[in-house]
Amino acid sequence: MRFVAIICLIFAIANGQDARPDLDAGRLQTGSFSFRTLVDGREVGRSRIQIRKSTDSGTYIFSNLVIGSFSQSWDAVASPTFRPVSARLSLGQGSAARTAFDLSYQGNRVTGFITSQKEPLRKREVDETVADDTVDQRIDWAAVMALEKYGEGQEFRFHVYDPGTGNSLVSARTGESQTTTVPAGSFGTMRVSYRIDKRSGPETYEVFVTKQTPPRFLVKEKFPNGSIVELVELTKSTSDMSK
Numbered sequence: 001m002r003f004v005a006i007i008c009l010i011f012a013i014a015n016g017q018d019a020r021p022d023l024d025a026g027r028l029q030t031g032s033f034s035f036r037t038l039v040d041g042r043e044v045g046r047s048r049i050q051i052r053k054s055t056d057s058g059t060y061i062f063s064n065l066v067i068g069s070f071s072q073s074w075d076a077v078a079s080p081t082f083r084p085v086s087a088r089l090s091l092g093q094g095s096a097a098r099t100a101f102d103l104s105y106q107g108n109r110v111t112g113f114i115t116s117q118k119e120p121l122r123k124r125e126v127d128e129t130v131a132d133d134t135v136d137q138r139i140d141w142a143a144v145m146a147l148e149k150y151g152e153g154q155e156f157r158f159h160v161y162d163p164g165t166g167n168s169l170v171s172a173r174t175g176e177s178q179t180t181t182v183p184a185g186s187f188g189t190m191r192v193s194y195r196i197d198k199r200s201g202p203e204t205y206e207v208f209v210t211k212q213t214p215p216r217f218l219v220k221e222k223f224p225n226g227s228i229v230e231l232v233e234l235t236k237s238t239s240d241m242s243k
Contacts, residue, residue: 046068058079
């Protein structure tokens with residue numbers, strides 16, 4: 001059995017496959033985090049991210065409500081190691097909101113449906129295989145904050161899944177430490193940049209994460225379209241919730 005395991009490991013390395021990074025959602029601060037969205041220095045919306053742990057299942061529940069120019073809401077459920085369980089996305093607000101997709105993960109498969117942007121009532125079935133190190137794309141920003149330790153110039157990789165673009169490789173690299181000032185205050189942060197190689201082309205993101213030992217939280221993020229989100233207020237949670 002040991003010989004077989006060694007052969008499998010050699011085969012994986014030879015084929016350029018990476019082991020799943022040591023991601024742990026327990027290294028993140030749970031609670032509620034309010035952000036403002038800036039485009040060209042002007043506020044165009046607000047968002048509220050919540051991170052909770054279910055005491056019943058041990059999974060982590062991530063959710064986000066966005067109002068303003070990019071109005072939407074989503075939730076993603078994942079294991080402590082970020083193995084995806086489910087994800088849902090709705091676009092718009094109130095009576096105008098529509099479900100964009102609803103996904104369920106089981107092992108290395110994802111099933112569910114995605115609706116057409118041009119024809120919201122038209123659904124396409126989703127039934128695909130995903131890479132072993134896949135994280136749902138709703139929480140890629142959280143995954144890059146979940147390593148045990150960080151050092152400047154550190155690199156790691158994993159995959160993300162989105163029903164519109166499929167499985168995509170994420171290549172992350174840590175940058176320098178700095179002080180980041182946002183409406184919520186000034187924080188010592190580590191900059192982490194990551195590139196998602198999608199079928200439609202690469203996208204690069206930058207997150208500024210509190211540098212202190214866990215639990216960590218997001219202070220600022222820069223998106224490929226030029227928009228920026230900044231932390232306005234946080235309410236830390238010290239207790240878990242029951243699902």
